[in-house]
Amino acid sequence: MPVPGLGRAFSLVLAQSRTLAQEGGLRDWRNQAQLLVLLAAAAAGPRAGGAARLYRAGEDAVWLLDADSVRGATANSSAAWLVQFHSSWCGHCIGYAPTWRALAADVRDWAAAIRVAALDCAEEKNQEVCRTYDIHFYPTFRYFKAFTKEFTTGENFKGPDRELQTVRQTMIEFLQNHTDGTRPLACPPLNPIQPSDVLSLMDSHGGRYHAVVFESSGSYIGREVILDLIPYENIVVSRALDGDRASLEILGISSLPSCYLIYPNGSHGLVNVAKPLRSFFSSYLKSLPDVRKKPLSLPEKPNQEENLEVVVWREFDRARLYTADLESGLHHLLRVELATHRSLAGAQLKTLKDFVTVVAKLFPGRPPVKKLLETLQEWLASLPLDRIPYNAILDLVNNKMRISGIFLTNHIKWVGCQGSRLELRGYPCSLWKLFHTLTVQASKHPAALVGTGFEGDPQAVLQTIRRYIHTFFGCKECGEHFEEMAKESMDSVKTLDQAILWLWKKHNMVNSRLAGHLSEDPKFPKVPWPTPDLCPTCHEEIKGLDSWNEGQVLVFLKQHYSGDNLVDTYSVDQGSPGDWGALGRGQGEGQGLTPPGKSWGQQDAESLRPPHMVGPSTDLSEGLKHGLDLRLQSPQGLQILEEAQVAAPFLGIGFSSLDMSLCVVLYVASSLFLMIMYFFFRVRSKRWKVRLYHPAV
Numbered sequence: 054m055p056v057p058g059l060g061r062a063f064s065l066v067l068a069q070s071r072t073l074a075q076e077g078g079l080r081d082w083r084n085q086a087q088l089l090v091l092l093a094a095a096a097a098g099p100r101a102g103g104a105a106r107l108y109r110a111g112e113d114a115v116w117l118l119d120a121d122s123v124r125g126a127t128a129n130s131s132a133a134w135l136v137q138f139h140s141s142w143c144g145h146c147i148g149y150a151p152t153w154r155a156l157a158a159d160v161r162d163w164a165a166a167i168r169v170a171a172l173d174c175a176e177e178k179n180q181e182v183c184r185t186y187d188i189h190f191y192p193t194f195r196y197f198k199a200f201t202k203e204f205t206t207g208e209n210f211k212g213p214d215r216e217l218q219t220v221r222q223t224m225i226e227f228l229q230n231h232t233d234g235t236r237p238l239a240c241p242p243l244n245p246i247q248p249s250d251v252l253s254l255m256d257s258h259g260g261r262y263h264a265v266v267f268e269s270s271g272s273y274i275g276r277e278v279i280l281d282l283i284p285y286e287n288i289v290v291s292r293a294l295d296g297d298r299a300s301l302e303i304l305g306i307s308s309l310p311s312c313y314l315i316y317p318n319g320s321h322g323l324v325n326v327a328k329p330l331r332s333f334f335s336s337y338l339k340s341l342p343d344v345r346k347k348p349l350s351l352p353e354k355p356n357q358e359e360n361l362e363v364v365v366w367r368e369f370d371r372a373r374l375y376t377a378d379l380e381s382g383l384h385h386l387l388r389v390e391l392a393t394h395r396s397l398a399g400a401q402l403k404t405l406k407d408f409v410t411v412v413a414k415l416f417p418g419r420p421p422v423k424k425l426l427e428t429l430q431e432w433l434a435s436l437p438l439d440r441i442p443y444n445a446i447l448d449l450v451n452n453k454m455r456i457s458g459i460f461l462t463n464h465i466k467w468v469g470c471q472g473s474r475l476e477l478r479g480y481p482c483s484l485w486k487l488f489h490t491l492t493v494q495a496s497k498h499p500a501a502l503v504g505t506g507f508e509g510d511p512q513a514v515l516q517t518i519r520r521y522i523h524t525f526f527g528c529k530e531c532g533e534h535f536e537e538m539a540k541e542s543m544d545s546v547k548t549l550d551q552a553i554l555w556l557w558k559k560h561n562m563v564n565s566r567l568a569g570h571l572s573e574d575p576k577f578p579k580v581p582w583p584t585p586d587l588c589p590t591c592h593e594e595i596k597g598l599d600s601w602n603e604g605q606v607l608v609f610l611k612q613h614y615s616g617d618n619l620v621d622t623y624s625v626d627q628g629s630p631g632d633w634g635a636l637g638r639g640q641g642e643g644q645g646l647t648p649p650g651k652s653w654g655q656q657d658a659e660s661l662r663p664p665h666m667v668g669p670s671t672d673l674s675e676g677l678k679h680g681l682d683l684r685l686q687s688p689q690g691l692q693i694l695e696e697a698q699v700a701a702p703f704l705g706i707g708f709s710s711l712d713m714s715l716c717v718v719l720y721v722a723s724s725l726f727l728m729i730m731y732f733f734f735r736v737r738s739k740r741w742k743v744r745l746y747h748p749a750v
């Protein structure tokens with residue numbers, strides 16, 4: 054019986070472990086990470102059904118940055134930057150986008166001094182750069198000072214809230230924090246002048262307007278007006294505080310804020326506006342005769358190609374669960390969300406290990422994905438290290454050694470999680486579906502968790518999900534809300550069925566909280582779920598009120614989130630498009646190659662494998678070169694490659710862990726047999742000797 058793949062499995066684990074042992078997570082992983090991600094991106098091919106942009110280059114005043122431009126823009130810039138690192142799938146980022154757009158438009162005139170920018174970490178090309186800038190949660194706000202010589206990941210925004218006015222005022226404080234010599238050249242002095250200085254200004258008029266905004270010390274209006282007038286010439290704006298009452302009286306200032314204007318010809322007087330507000334002062338000053346905009350001196354906004362992605366709508370049945378959603382979600386979770394961490398240690402590592410264990414044991418999907426999860430789980434469990442560089446995990450997830458029979462799509466393809474716009478639904482939807490599936494599988498197959506330390510614990514899956522969300526889920530506010538719900542009542546869960554119902558109830562609470570929110574897809578309104586058309590028996594009318602029949606809800610959830618309800622339609626692309634061309638079966642993205650309604654078990658599993666998964670014809674050395682070329686920079690890397698290349702052709706391809714266990718058992722049994730034979734013959738030969746030397750005995 055051929056036992057394919059042992060060589061590769063062995064080599065992979067060997068290579069992973071050796072690499073870790075040698076590098077111990079202590080080396081600078083940044084360069085390797087960059088290379089790895091480049092490789093992964095190259096392997097992933099063109100973006101399919103990925104993230105849409107929340108901000109548009111032509112329409113919004115927001116400066117759009119990406120992997121190509123962020124460093125060049127923020128390093129040694131003549132202006133300071135406030136960058137929002139966001140993710141277009143994150144509900145809070147979607148909800149916050151109008152505020153950010155409004156802020157950018159509001160401070161458009163400040164751009165020579167400070168710029169409001171956005172960078173979408175959900176875009177595949179930006180993922181590495183987001184890792185470089187240490188972005189784990191969305192949205193994350195970072196300030197970059199002007200004229201920074203060294204690379205910096207920026208300063209975190211520290212405002213009491215993220216309201217437009219608060220952020221705008223914090224931007225001003227940030228500008229004032231620049232030390233002399235690093236202040237943006239275009240930024241006028243923001244500190245107040247003395248009221249007495251105003252009197253001397255009257256004598257030294259310099260052929261242009263000089264406006265002075267008088268205000269109390271806590272007011273930002275003066276500084277805002279100063280910044281609003283940056284692009285205008287023939288005018289200087291200053292601010293003064295209300296400390297010197299006598300000077301105010303001389304100038305005739307009786308209320309604050311007020312604006313005093315010295316004209317180019319030396320005449321002066323109070324500005325008369327209908328309301329003492331920033332916009333009124335700024336607009337008045339901008340409209341003065343001879344005050345006009347300076348010729349444009351701003352650099353061009355970094356160019357971003359528009360998203361030309363064509364959305365292909367995939368017909369689907371809301372009563373079914375789609376493998377494509379779960380696998381796309383896992384792809385994002387393993388290759389993007391977790392990959393924002395350079396390395397994992399302590400509680401984070403424990404959370405990952407537990408989460409992978411739960412998913413590996415309970416995921417009801419296709420064998421190649423289950424196998425990948427099992428391999429990952431076994432490998433994580435076997436590692437004695439207390440810190441693991443995430444690149445090592447990525448190597449395994451990307452199956453760099455091309456072990457036959459383990460694979461997770463590297464494409465996003467939403468089906469039941471499609472949104473009517475690209476930025477809606479997607480990843481968080483798939484995560485909910487995965488979580489519900491796990492609670493249902495745990496209840497239906499409790500034996501699956503035996504030996505993991507989780508058996509018999511009705512809260513095990515929920516607590517693992519809770520820790521994952523708290524530790525890794527990119528949408529920080531979502532995680533905080535979920536944690537509040539968990540703190541409140543997760544402890545009351547006493548059975549596996551109650552765990553299913555707990556998650557269902559909490560998900561409905563989130564639905565009702567988000568109804569009408571900007572992240573709600575009008576095509577998929579947030580309503581109590583399951584709706585009567587999906588589950589008529591779940592709904593009852595008690596005293597004229599629609600009420601849940603929880604017993605029926607449980608039955609429904611157990612059916613809806615079971616492996617039997619999982620369909621593989623649209624999820625055949627288990628390799629790059631070229632692979633399918635080679636098979637002569639693929640018609641490209643968006644085409645379901647599995648007949649609707651068929652699950653993995655109903656198909657010819659072997660025929661659905663992409664060619665590079667199919668046995669000995671795999672070009673191992675090519676795979677190794679691609680997978681391990683990063684390691685090849687080091688002599689140890691070469692050694693690993695040599696070992697793997699030697700091992701693979703001898704041992705064949707495609708061993709499962711069961712195969713490997715059998716091999717070990719056979720090996721031990723044959724060794725025992727040989728030992729028994731050895732002792733048997735030794736004893737016999739002693740007896741023969743005794744007979745030979747003492748024939749009379």
Ligand SMILES: Cc1cc2nc3c(=O)[nH]c(=O)nc-3n(C[C@H](O)[C@H](O)[C@H](O)COP(=O)(O)OP(=O)(O)OC[C@H]3O[C@@H](n4cnc5c(N)ncnc54)[C@H](O)[C@@H]3O)c2cc1C
Binds near residue numbers: 143145478481482564
């Ligand atoms: C743990 C978690 C917390 C979140 N918290 C927030 C938050 O605080 N703020 C925010 O803006 N976004 C939050 N999100 C995202 C938000 O809940 C949605 O996932 C997102 O808006 C996409 O919505 P959707 O229309 O795809 O439906 P989702 O709510 O994502 O639901 C996905 C699918 O699950 C099924 N479903 C719906 N309700 C239930 C239920 N009660 N039980 C079982 N199955 C159900 C339906 O088939 C639905 O299409 C959170 C996501 C997660 C995973």
